[in-house]
Amino acid sequence: MQVLYGRHHVRVFRFGLRLVRDEQIAEDLISEVFLDVWRQAGKFEGRSAVSTWLLAITRFKALSALRRRKDVELDDKAANAIEDTSDDPEVAVQKKDASEALRRCLTALSPEHREIVDLVYYHEKSVEEVAEIVAIPENTVKTRLFYARKKLAGLLKTAGIERGWP
Amino acid sequence: MMATSKKILEQEPTEIEMLLPWHATGTLNARDGRRVDEALARDPQLAKQYAAIREEYAETIHLNESLGAPSVRAMQKLFAAIDGEPARKRSVSLDISARIARFFAGLSPRTLAWSAGLGAVALLLQAGVIGAVLVKNQNASFQTASLSTDQPITRALGPEAPPRALVRFAPDARVADITALLDNYHASIIDGGNGGLFRLQFGDRAMGKDEIAGLMRKLQKEKIVSLAVAAQ
Numbered sequence: 163m164q165v166l167y168g169r170h171h172v173r174v175f176r177f178g179l180r181l182v183r184d185e186q187i188a189e190d191l192i193s194e195v196f197l198d199v200w201r202q203a204g205k206f207e208g209r210s211a212v213s214t215w216l217l218a219i220t221r222f223k224a225l226s227a228l229r230r231r232k233d234v235e236l237d238d239k240a241a242n243a244i245e246d247t248s249d250d251p252e253v254a255v256q257k258k259d260a261s262e263a264l265r266r267c268l269t270a271l272s273p274e275h276r277e278i279v280d281l282v283y284y285h286e287k288s289v290e291e292v293a294e295i296v297a298i299p300e301n302t303v304k305t306r307l308f309y310a311r312k313k314l315a316g317l318l319k320t321a322g323i324e325r326g327w328p
Numbered sequence: 329m330m331a332t333s334k335k336i337l338e339q340e341p342t343e344i345e346m347l348l349p350w351h352a353t354g355t356l357n358a359r360d361g362r363r364v365d366e367a368l369a370r371d372p373q374l375a376k377q378y379a380a381i382r383e384e385y386a387e388t389i390h391l392n393e394s395l396g397a398p399s400v401r402a403m404q405k406l407f408a409a410i411d412g413e414p415a416r417k418r419s420v421s422l423d424i425s426a427r428i429a430r431f432f433a434g435l436s437p438r439t440l441a442w443s444a445g446l447g448a449v450a451l452l453l454q455a456g457v458i459g460a461v462l463v464k465n466q467n468a469s470f471q472t473a474s475l476s477t478d479q480p481i482t483r484a485l486g487p488e489a490p491p492r493a494l495v496r497f498a499p500d501a502r503v504a505d506i507t508a509l510l511d512n513y514h515a516s517i518i519d520g521g522n523g524g525l526f527r528l529q530f531g532d533r534a535m536g537k538d539e540i541a542g543l544m545r546k547l548q549k550e551k552i553v554s555l556a557v558a559a560q
Binding site: 179268 | 350355
């Protein structure tokens, strides 16, 4: 368990943190995730990578944690309401830093879009693995990421950054 | 041809456009990878979109890496919870019998009936062969078990321990692969984790030097094993 924890806990924490946006809750999440793994090790079928299994459990736990928090709704409207309020994309672009603005816009995506962007770009999961983690069909995975990227491009455009796409 | 990247705002994306992010992260299969490569080579608009994707990819990594790591508290909480769990004893034989039970449970009644029939036929054949051998050797003289004087008499001072080894698994080894390896070798982890090295014990009987060397060679050839050395 120590080896497994040592190898995966940081990525599990970051994935959880991006979903719940609260360090305390994210830390509680990883304890719960690995405890579940400890209890259910026999159920792991080995058909997917351990990290895929862990991320799927983390996602499930994160969504449950969010549901427990009465002040947080899962729809885009509420998610946007809990976005980082220190700087919006327009402010970020004033810093004349396109990379910084891009990161701000990535943070401003809806939870559904953030999740898929992170799974593909940061956790480097294939279409099949994302489908397994998020429990959606593979075609939905592809279209969801496409529209997440389109939303991102829209946010950047609003912030005054043109990247030539779309 | 510029048909690959459609006018995105108005139309549905093409399959190739949707695969671009996975091409950037290197997680496409070879066939799709080639399709995307070919499309990128002939469509500058698509190549432009791909450049934007590479920026998104880099910044997503940057953003996530800036999130830091959990405190020690999370680990302490986890291991305290594990310590509080009821003790579990994992038995290889139970594991194997569970697998056998699962295997048979997965068979259809018809397959099971056929298997049982074949088993009965095999038993009858075996009985026939044994009977034939006995009848053939009926005039053979009896032999009693006795001390063979041409073998040296040796006695171990104590029960010999089963062989042990220090094993490091490959970084991409999956838990399921490791479990399967342990089952195949009738091995159990008796100590581990320190520096990524695990102390494994093989079976429940002692082995000769050559046998242990052979075992280590076999282990070393396993795809998920990066190091295997005999140990005490």
